[in-house]
Amino acid sequence: MVLAVKVPRTEGEKVRKKLLERGVLDRRYRIKVEEDYIFIPVTSKVEEFEIVDIELEKAERKPHNYREVVKIPESLRKFLPSSFDIIGNIAIIEIPEELKGYEREIGEAIIKVHKNVKAVFMKGGRVKGKYRVRELILIAGENSTETLHRENGIRLKLDVTKVYFSPRLATERMRIFNKAKSGEVVLDMFAGVGPYSILLAKKVKVVFACDINPWAIRYMEENIRLNKTWNVIPILGDAREIAGKVKADRIIMNLPRSAKDFLREAFTSAKDGTVIHYYGFGPEKDPFGEHINVIRKIAQEFNADVKILDKRIIRNYAPRQYNIAIDFKVTFS
Numbered sequence: 001m002v003l004a005v006k007v008p009r010t011e012g013e014k015v016r017k018k019l020l021e022r023g024v025l026d027r028r029y030r031i032k033v034e035e036d037y038i039f040i041p042v043t044s045k046v047e048e049f050e051i052v053d054i055e056l057e058k059a060e061r062k063p064h065n066y067r068e069v070v071k072i073p074e075s076l077r078k079f080l081p082s083s084f085d086i087i088g089n090i091a092i093i094e095i096p097e098e099l100k101g102y103e104r105e106i107g108e109a110i111i112k113v114h115k116n117v118k119a120v121f122m123k124g125g126r127v128k129g130k131y132r133v134r135e136l137i138l139i140a141g142e143n144s145t146e147t148l149h150r151e152n153g154i155r156l157k158l159d160v161t162k163v164y165f166s167p168r169l170a171t172e173r174m175r176i177f178n179k180a181k182s183g184e185v186v187l188d189m190f191a192g193v194g195p196y197s198i199l200l201a202k203k204v205k206v207v208f209a210c211d212i213n214p215w216a217i218r219y220m221e222e223n224i225r226l227n228k229t230w231n232v233i234p235i236l237g238d239a240r241e242i243a244g245k246v247k248a249d250r251i252i253m254n255l256p257r258s259a260k261d262f263l264r265e266a267f268t269s270a271k272d273g274t275v276i277h278y279y280g281f282g283p284e285k286d287p288f289g290e291h292i293n294v295i296r297k298i299a300q301e302f303n304a305d306v307k308i309l310d311k312r313i314i315r316n317y318a319p320r321q322y323n324i325a326i327d328f329k330v331t332f333s
């Protein structure tokens with residue numbers, strides 16, 4: 001028997017909301033309708049309503065996590081990854097060696113729980129090459145690699161096998177957006193399909209968005225159309241050749257693997273007061289030290305002063321390796 005509030009059917013929805021607000025709705029059971037009355041399960045008595053003891057069916061709880069539904073031997077459950085990326089309607093997961101042979105079960109469980117996911121790919125290796133893309137292997141669903149991803153109020157079309165894109169940077173991109181000011185000229189040196197550029201374009205005067213990968217520029221052009229951000233200027237080419245041709249108030253250097261090799265180019269595009277958003281990888285015990293030393297050394301070559309505005313760890317990248325961000329301001333003496 002279960003404790004339930006008995007109210008006329010016509011009052012049902014109003015009372016259910018009230019009980020929900022008060023935190024006494026018992027979600028373990030299903031609401032029952034009988035003739036002109038409705039019985040709403042509650043966790044404790046509620047003074048103003050009639051309370052009865054009644055037989056109610058158990059509610060089926062929808063699983064929220066693929067790990068609850070995946071069919072694999074019990075002993076292997078501990079190896080199941082706790083998270084994975086969702087880009088548009090594509091899920092991308094890294095599957096450890098121990099789960100070899102169960103890829104399909106994992107993929108199908110993800111599709112079952114995440115109704116918007118149409119395809120699941122597993123990572124075939126590390127992000128590599130100058131375009132920073134990775135090999136992906138289809139493990140469940142449709143073999144379609146192009147998708148439309150929504151983040152921070154913008155839409156981004158991309159092919160996960162042709163360009164780099166990480167949904168985990170959404171908060172970081174919003175942080176930069178909040179710092180940007182109207183009227184600014186921005187240079188996004190490693191822009192990909194435009195997640196920083198298109199977002200910033202909503203606020204600043206113009207964004208020069210450079211990438212060496214022709215697919216990234218193709219998708220960026222499409223994303224400019226989708227978001228009507230006509231103040232993004234896509235530039236296909238090597239940031240080394242483009243830097244210096246533009247003087248910017250804000251520069252984004254989102255190429256953590258080798259941003260330090262492009263600092264000279266960033267300084268060439270800087271003017272007095274330019275803010276540079278620099279990304280890198282660093283070891284757990286001193287993630288920023290090496291990067292800050294290089295930044296200061298290159299600043300000297302340009303007779304520039306550098307003021308570190310902020311430094312933060314964005315995420316774990318590999319065991320004992322962090323993906324870090326450093327914001328600094330450049331002034332020329």
Ligand SMILES: C[S@@+](CC[C@H](N)C(=O)[O-])C[C@H]1O[C@@H](n2cnc3c(N)ncnc32)[C@H](O)[C@@H]1O
Pocket residue numbers: 130131132163164165166169189190191192193194195196210211212213216237238239240254255256
């Ligand atoms: C880590 S991804 C970042 C992309 C984008 N900012 C984002 O957040 O999704 C780095 C990008 O830099 C591009 N890239 C690599 N070397 C480059 C270079 N020398 N000049 C311009 N772009 C380059 C790659 O093609 C890739 O799209």
